[in-house]
Amino acid sequence: MLMGDTWVQSLISAIAAVMAAAQPMVPPTPIAGQPPAQVRKAGNWVGSWATAVTQADRTGLSATGVANTTLRQVVHLSVGGNSVRIRLSNRFGTRPLVVGRTTVVPSKVTAGATPTVEILQILPLTFKGKPAVTIPVGADVISDPVSLSVAEDSDLVISTYFPSATGPLTQHPAGYATAFSAYGEQTTGGGAQYRKIPGMARFVVSEVDVRGSAKGALVLFGDSITDGAASPMDRNLRYPDQLADLLLLRGVGALNAGIAGNRLLANAGSSGEAAIGRFERDVVRRTGVQAVVVLEGINDIRLTRGAISATQVIAAHRQLIARAHAAGLKAYGATLTPYWASAQYTVGGEIARQAVNQWIRTSGEYDGVVDFEAALRDPKSPLQLLPAYDSGDHLHPNAVGFTAMAKAFDLNLVG
Template sequence: MTGGRPVTTWAAAAERAGAGLRDLTVRNLVRTGAGGTGLRVRLTNALGDRPVTFGRVYVGVPTSGPALVPGSNWTVTFGGRPEVTLAPGATALGDPLPGRVAPRQRLAVSLHLRGDGGVLTGRNRATAPPDDAAYRSLPGDHAADDGGAAYVEGVAVWHWLDALIVIAPEPVSAVAVLGDSITTGVGSETGHGWPDLFADRALLESWPLAVVNEGVSGGRVLAAGTGRHAEERLAAEVLAKPGIGAVILLAGVNDLGAGARAEPLVAAYRRMVERAHAAGVRVIGGTLPPFAGAEYHTPAGERAREAVNAFVRDGGVFDGLADFDAALRDPADPRRLLPRYDCGDHLHPSAAGHRAMAAALEPRVLLDAAGQRPGQGRRAAGSGRWMPRGR
């Protein structure tokens, strides 16, 4: 591998994630995709209702729970200053940090919120097994703490954290997964959704890919929910982030459950692919998994799903295919999930179903779509663990 370029190594979709936080510190636990140098933290107030100020921001290496490896916590600056204020709708990119992060390395991003945070922009139903996705502290600034004693509440929400970016060696690039609750990992008993499992597979098999999860529980293509609709999210949460060479699009089941017809979904898919192509990003089409037996399944919704999947497979618009429908359906009744792949609600895959989805992705198609060639990534991106010295 030669050279390097900015690549998004972790990202999260923006949702309204509650309110009422004031003068405390949140510690977000995440895991990188690709390794690299010059780690940068990007914060967002995309859906906030007022300016938010962070007095200090730190990045460290977690051990268990909210505790950190002693000496690993490093202060983040923004234009050389430790404090940053984000207006409603704004993002802020931290200055590069020294050292190197490894692929699939766990990191803790701590934000000291000064004053009232208003409506929180975060990612609901976030997971970071075996620990909670984030911790909230007692009042005050605990961002620099190595210990976890001040962090008294574990929550499944990532707070104000938009992306982590590194300088990754060529030819590494990122693949973003744009989806709904199936993409966030709902149904998996361990909390490891199929994008996380696929990211582990990419590391194990030395593919030059970072897999970033842009799932929103309840998300739709044609309407907004706790976050933005998928077309808007593609622009604001995928194409606006560096180093993303491809998108896996798996969205539309919630639209069908709300009564959407196939034609508007297909038209939206066409617009999204066109917009991604204009930005130099390719799109892998994911077929919609079966959901007969789910609360909102109807015969009309089933007909629409079959029409949408026929378009994804044969419409000639997408740059590749991820046939999740074929991977998960029951051969005896293709409208339904195979029983062992059903978490019990007939909509979300079980842990075994998420594993089947991760296994169903064809690496050649994905690497080609991301602008790579199989075999280029036989050496893992980055090496060693990030452990900056000093503060």
């Protein structure tokens, strides 16, 4: 297929339009046994940072867990506030998770990955008034609030001590941030005790809420493109990071709920539960959430090489829209980005992608559209990413492409 063949473009567009028009407008089928979720009413608390958690990998620290060890992790906040609380997750653990002590401290380091903090600013957290907490299998806990002023667009360092063997740890595999570990109880250590953990995963910490003047939060829900694949480590240049900076103009936080390899319709191990299965946990139950941007479906299309149809992808999107609306959230649909010449590319998959995008743009079922395809495609060869935005695998944008994605979001959607 020649990228410049306009007749091919016209054919694909025509087929996409026919397929989109043929979709039956029927209500989504609810997941059996799953109670309706509602947005957590949280007063003036708002999510400032979050990550979507998965089960442990087969190897590495998430698989083995730790014992008598402190993990130190750096999270990049969106909105600021005058009080902080954090969420710890044992959603995918295999045994009750004992947390001996947890501390937080703002970071003034502006470049590079380091565990170094100012000791005198470290603050301990409590859970129902106690420094230690045991998290049941499948559960989360939220810390008590601590009075701490944190600036917008700043870093917070979280240190968590695990006194006994944890077993496999709930994680986020692709955090694009360096984590650190130290032997023993080092939650108040200055940093010299810590060593880098290989890889780029995050462990147990899943959300940071702040109390302040922010209006609410926007969840960016998706796969590796939302997660930040090909993003430089420790630079906070993923599209949700860059959009977070723009959302500050509207007083809205940004929460990244992307998972590399995630699919709409299939569970994928450490690539996360299917999007239709994790939506309530990763979107609806986030603190102060007002709206969600959905960028999901390209993995269902390309990894199955056509076995998943546009009809099935659209039906899944309809489920997400209905569940967002039932919880009082706005839902914005993001068009699937070009993937020509990438691994698993097929003409059938391209037609399905075009059909899904046609439906997102024209059906009116989403409350708004974020046209990432238009922002990233090469005007001369519209089936592929603009070379300046291509990370090299013809699927994932680079940091400049993530900038284009952030700028494609209409800030008027959040007021």
